[in-house]
Amino acid sequence: MSDLVSETLKKLSISAKEVSHAAVSDAKSWSEALTGEGFVLTKTLILKPKTGKTAPVTPVVVIALESTETNATAIGKKLSLKDCRFANEELLASTFQATKDNVSPFSLSHVAQLDLVHVVLDADLPTDTLLAFHPNDAQKTVFVSLDQLKAYLASINKDFIELDFKALAAAKPTGEKKPAAKAPKAKKEAATTAAADDSNQMGLGCKKEEDFPKWYQQVLTKSDMLEYYDVSGCYILRPLAYNVWKEITNFFDGAITEMGVEDTYFPMFVSNKVLQREKDHIEGFAPEVAWVTKAGNSDLEEPIAIRPTSETVMYPYFSKWIRSHRDLPLRINQWCSVVRWEFKNPQPFLRTREFLWQEGHTAHLHLKDADTEVKQILDLYEKVYTDLLAVPVVKGVKSEKERFAGGYYTTTVEGFIPTTGRAIQGGTSHCLGQNFSKMFNITVEDPNAPANATEEAKKLHVWQNSWGLSTRTIGVMVMTHGDDKGLVMPPRVALIQTVIVPCGLTVKTTKEESDKIFDVCQDIALRLKKSGLKSKADLRENYTPGFKFNHWEVRGVPLRLELGPKDLAKNQVSCVRRDTGARFSCSLENLESEIKEALETIQNDMYKKACQKMDESIVRISEWDEFVPTLNQKKLLLVPWCDRVACEDDIKERSARSANDGEEEDEKAPSMGAKSLCNPFQQPTENPIVPGVTKCIACDHHAKHFMLFGRSY
């Protein structure tokens, strides 16, 4: 039982009876696990009503008899909540620190924003019999009376409503709009809820193509890459994930140092005054800024913001440091974390409240110097994806609507997740123009101004860039390469590139033979390590080779080496590729060079495979009629476009609406509207745009260029 729950009960003087048993995941096994009488089984269901995109989630906790037939839609209707559905595991984990199999009313003690939660009690819960709950632990059962349960709710100041589900069920047909369509959906989700518990299994409990959100969560946690954290929207990056970031850091920091960019560290705190200096910019970030208002027991005189990005943090100092054109270019970078308190559903790596990134900020005398750098940096971002993460991207320029708040133009590397058919912004390199330099008064005297010019005429506002790449990279990598067995790590960013497993040892193997095998495995690991490869011999006893194979497969180790007596006799080692499962052998003599080559091959093949998938998924169309159907086939669309904000708004609305039979847009549904992704640098050369002739795909205007559109993260 979680400490919190046991503490809570103790504080309430609820001396609840508690029993331990094997983990149970359904009513049948649970009832079998419990002996004795005088209690009834219950179920605790968490529903999630639909809320506005930026609004917080308002979960519904339903506490009912196991035997009661509940209905999510009817409950939602009764509570006047829109579109109630079963919450996913992410919400359960982040908000209640529970899984479907161990959630209980006491999970409410874990909830940070209790006032957002609705609690529903089944009117059928008996007053004279104990109620059985899992106290955040599927291996335990705790027994409390209805009065104790209500005392608990009172102690956390949580109101509840009682619902008569039988009466609700009877009333259902009249109240429902589309009963036929909705009912199967709810049932299917309920079935998922009751599915076998897989949180203790080593492998994944679901398939990437079948339940992508669940797959993503499992692949991250079961590979030990990431751990959920008790502050919503924050996650723990474990060594496997952090190592990817270290490799990116090493590569990118080396490259920009070579370019003359210098690393710095600015404070994470910004005064409100400074934050407000650039209005367009702050408008883009204000709703997500986290504020420190207290230190120890003292209230701060003025709230202090945590940086969401550092333009306004840095540029007052640019103005101080840049005195003459000789101080240009000024180019600095920092590796830090930033905070954007988003209220949308958080998602590991892709949308988190704190994330790691680098942010470069530079100032130039001429626009052309700024332009050149914008592209150099974008090329480096591309390389991070293609060369390190084996992920293809499309480079291009963002539309006016999608441009960085307060900037001049934004370039981007756009990634693509084939399984969901959604694009993802992979990194952006902005030219800020002179907007910030005017706001922050960053000027130099124009070295080319005529000597008799006035001081004002000689004043030249510098041209600025900013560019950032974040740990989102890691999420894109996982989504691209992972499979039903777990992670697949590109060799260049793998924490362990090869693992060596002793195999083929049976009861007949002598101690001597077995020791020899173990020694050679250790020796192979050391040889490979010496040659610069990250290698490990898995010499754990009491584990079968099969167990070890699974262990390292879920963690995505690119190459597994197996060494048994037969291999040793042939002076070779058997190799298995994680990406393809292909098996080959490798002589012990040329071990280092052959393994290095194999890893290179894996890296290249992974990239090629991802490229092929992306190429297949970018479809060029020119008629509006094809737009939504092609989008629905999980494709990105390359279309002739007029490049107008109004047209983009219109496309988004029409692609959402028409896909959804006039229902509202929902970020998570496949029916969300398409956004412009970028104006690709590489435009089609076959049948190019004919100025003044080619029409925009979506309106009556003439097309200016091809634009990439798609659903997007």
Add this chain to the structure above:
Amino acid sequence: MSDLVSETLKKLSISAKEVSHAAVSDAKSWSEALTGEGFVLTKTLILKPKTGKTAPVTPVVVIALESTETNATAIGKKLSLKDCRFANEELLASTFQATKDNVSPFSLSHVAQLDLVHVVLDADLPTDTLLAFHPNDAQKTVFVSLDQLKAYLASINKDFIELDFKALAAAKPTGEKKPAAKAPKAKKEAATTAAADDSNQMGLGCKKEEDFPKWYQQVLTKSDMLEYYDVSGCYILRPLAYNVWKEITNFFDGAITEMGVEDTYFPMFVSNKVLQREKDHIEGFAPEVAWVTKAGNSDLEEPIAIRPTSETVMYPYFSKWIRSHRDLPLRINQWCSVVRWEFKNPQPFLRTREFLWQEGHTAHLHLKDADTEVKQILDLYEKVYTDLLAVPVVKGVKSEKERFAGGYYTTTVEGFIPTTGRAIQGGTSHCLGQNFSKMFNITVEDPNAPANATEEAKKLHVWQNSWGLSTRTIGVMVMTHGDDKGLVMPPRVALIQTVIVPCGLTVKTTKEESDKIFDVCQDIALRLKKSGLKSKADLRENYTPGFKFNHWEVRGVPLRLELGPKDLAKNQVSCVRRDTGARFSCSLENLESEIKEALETIQNDMYKKACQKMDESIVRISEWDEFVPTLNQKKLLLVPWCDRVACEDDIKERSARSANDGEEEDEKAPSMGAKSLCNPFQQPTENPIVPGVTKCIACDHHAKHFMLFGRSY
């Protein structure tokens, strides 16, 4: 004029007349710089009353006629403020963003906590004449009327009191306790205030031995190592400083990776619940914790803390991850920033509200494994100081009083700043024992427990360590090596190790000769760079060699190469060491190897010099009578000690009091009490402690070992 000031005046519709002139730093030059009539000169003085150690500073802003004789002590008395003194530059910079030469009433617009500030107006300020002020810019003067000044104060909601200084002066003698002793002090400080402005000079405006705090501030800002920031206690680490941290990171991260420690990243946010889990521990940190209570416009349901350190952040997950003794040792580390909102005077690098550090957290099956690691890490910390920063340290164990909150024992590397005679804790490696593992329930089954033991008896709480090293290292390095010319960088952590300056070019030098010299300088820089040395040719035109020498000297570049026509003729380059000023020449043929060797020599000599200074400053004494006098000679004391908390408290009190004639302790004064620094691993072998015979230096108990005592940062 600062933007803020000009904006403020504009908002008030104060169309103040403003004139520009050369920077002025005293009344005489100011009055000479201004022409015309109809105005009077003013002065704005900032006083700092004495406040409790953890209480915020409450500055007094005195706005007076230049000709008025003000008296800090009398003002303090009038306002019932204790021990008013002139504020130092640090306070001016951090709170008012001003220097002594440009501070004005309008600097109040920069103050974050206006309610802490007292404003005093000279009753003699005329109503019918304009008042001249420097608007945060010593090169400008702005003229406003007294009414406009009062309107300004009203606009920022700031009350003021008027003081009649003449009346005060007349009343003085009766009110003062020790007029003779105090008056010279106030006068001396006033003189400092009026000292020549050096904020625009390249070199330092003070000597290390004469005004250490001012020297420290100047060496940091004039070397471009650090920039003051508008949130108090936060500073900008510029490339010169950040590079030191990068070198430390590279060295230390490489070493611990080799040991098997893995890098991770945990969120910066901690829920209150989790933070409170370990009571002793949180008691140590609670007064300094910064709290986020708002995001965008929404109040958070519960305040969320920013980590001051990560024990309680990480250990709930240790409990989850450690299931069996096979999961041990678990060893992780993270590079991050932490926040400790101290209310004491902040000091760059040494005491800052946000700082960068690494924190390692490990768990072991046996105490002896934990012990071994504690020492390994401490040895690495020692190496960071000795091998990278050329700074000696003393390794040892902290006393019970100085031990980490909630820990078992703390080891430390103690540094020493000879100029102030104060020690500084350089890095700590803690054994946490089983305290946290009991609190967070981190257990494994004892692999050696008898098979028939109960489950409870088999349970073994893991042994934990935590260890941290911060950017404080950089401050210690600067204080140790810097001199009256500025920074002196140890070659191994220098951003630029050698700078090449073309010299000896006169009006008679032909264009061809001069081009040749420049080319060879560039070539030398490239050759050195290729060989792995961080080199730069300073080919700026319009700057004299002398200017460039100063420029790089203040920035501490370890070795300057000069190349003139004579050097070129001899195929050599002249070299000047930054640490000693010694000059030698080096043949262009063996350039790379000779320069490398010279840098190694500089690194070693800097370390040797610092060691000698430290050795001289550690004095072994055994009689209490010598204790305070030796302390006052800026020494550290190695004394026989009984190792009792009560005795340590007593020593601190007696060493403070006796040095101060019974006055109260003041952290900044040389009279602050001595703290125990460490029980050095290396105990004297000559005349060692005789158990049961040797007495403690400070009490009647027997001495257990030699302890290092000293005043400390």
